[in-house]
Amino acid sequence: MSLSSGPHQVAQAVTGDPLEILSNVPPAAQLLLRDHIAGLEAEAGSTRAEAARLDRLRLAEIERLRLQLAGVQAERDRAFEERDAALSGWFAILRRGKRWVSR
């Protein structure tokens, strides 16, 4: 069984555009198809929005961790400085002592 009686029967030029083809679908079927497409688009939109929300949360968490790291590093550096200051004091005493001994 052929799908048509031949190209010479076609009255109008066709473009083969899928959307043009679908425009000839009966309305009841169009409703189903279009709702299905709209539903997929909506779900995709929701998924994108959720991904964006999670990304914002991730970036905020990274920023929080970065600030926390900076704080810890600052604390560490301060501790090093305090240690160095203390050590340098002891070294000075030791060096003075050494000089005194060597004299």
Place this chain on the structure above:
Amino acid sequence: MTSRPLVAVLTVATGTDGLAATFDALVAQTESRWQWCIAVAGGASAGTLSQVRSMIAAEPRAVAAGRTAGPPGPAALALSLADAESVCWVDAGDTLDPATFATVRDRYRSTSWMYTDEAARSDDGLPTDIWYKPDFAPERLRSQPYALRLAVLPLAQVHRLGGLPATAGSAAWYELVLRAADSLATPAHLAGPFYLHGDRGTGAPYVSGQARDRCLAVSRVLSTRAEPSTGAVVVTPVEARGRPIGQRVQRRLPRIPRISVVIPTAGTSSIIHGFPRCHVVEFVRSVWTSTRYPNLEIVIVHDLHTPQDVLLEIKDITGGEAVLLPFAGPFHFSRKCNAGAVASTGEYLAFCNDDMSVITQDWLHEMASLLTDPGVGAVGARLLFADGTLQHAGHEYNGGHAGHTMFRYAADDPDEGGAALVTSERSGVTGACMLLRATDFLLVGGFSDEFPSSYNDVDLSLKIRSRGLRILYTPHATLYHFESQSREPTVTDEEMSRIRLRWAEQLQADPYVNELLRRPLPAPPSIQVQSRRTPSSTITRGAQCSSDFDSSMVQDALRTSPSRNIPFTSGSGAP
């Protein structure tokens, strides 16, 4: 770094009352780059000028001019003093939150203009009776001066828009904001009661000035719009409980499009106002005899078990003009409505429940006239229970739920800024009475087959909005909806999960619910939905699964003969 002030505050002083409060509020601003432009009105009380002079002497950021009775008028005079990046209007006696201009500064670069919430000021200076406003809603602005306090507009644009004409009288600032709404990009809404009224005046909630001036301002602005369809309008004041609330904008229909009223029914009856009532018969009688609309079609989609005498009576009422479409199968609101839409011939489709009765005779004309705005995709009516309380004044989507605005409030209640009393935007409207273009209905796929009983109208509304169209609610089209007030709506978990799967974001970020009142989804995101059509497949949130689409349904539908074909363009991008 410019030293030009960020905001020029315009105030017209008609007396000494309240000027000091406004002055103190400006001095208390945490952002110091402001300018206060005071125009002393021609009829100002004695002592006003001297008080203003003392303020100018004490504060170099204050400037004043005054005592003009004729043109250009005090408002324009105040504007002429402004030398800042932007301007706003503060009535004498009203105050601002100390963080107002700092908040404006933070948002200024990212938006064309902005407005805030407003409230009354209590005796201790704190906000009370807060008006939690929606995000920008242009029809609401035309129906009510809701985005005026505090609106901040770029000064250059204000001059380009014509400034503050003396002819606008007490509505000069309103007219300017209306023009800005038409010409500039969508404004930002700064949620929070930044503007505090010292005196609530006579309006509800905070509508002041002459009603006539407001109506003329709206009329002038609409008459200069580009769309010829909105060229002719009639604007009349709207009051609630004797207080001005806004205005009604009635548009002329350039032509009378055919409207198909689609009514799904089973022919049921119940007792209303003490008398038995066959709903569909009485509603058809109400539509056919009471509605003032000349180009009408009624399409009844009835269950097979609908009593024959009901159908005969409908034929009798309509003189055989009603289309009677038998519907086989279990209850399915969406399928019945879609079948009715396919069988109809109207350019517009009005979906109506059968248990209704017309109150406003020109309800269809009113709803259709709002569709003359090409940016509007659907219109919903005000529906009242039999006792006169609100059944429907639009949808609100919040916390993953869909609710009705001011459900069961008195019909004339001015609460929520008079939301139920003026025509305004909504995220959705009920399918119990909804008017939309047939082309739009088809383009979005009509009522979804996924929602047999609940949320089909929510889904349709959100599909329409996802195409960039707005949805309007109008209180000027009112019907009774005899839905049982005691009946709890039965919502299946499956339908709730489905609607959240499709519209998770929209159900927690309704732009017409104030940002401060929005709530997130209550459920964790692990939603599993069992497909109704192919029980073996499941949809998991975030998954790409779409296997629940059953092509056999399309095959069934293909067997029907087409009566309305439209270009099949892909739907819009996701919201």
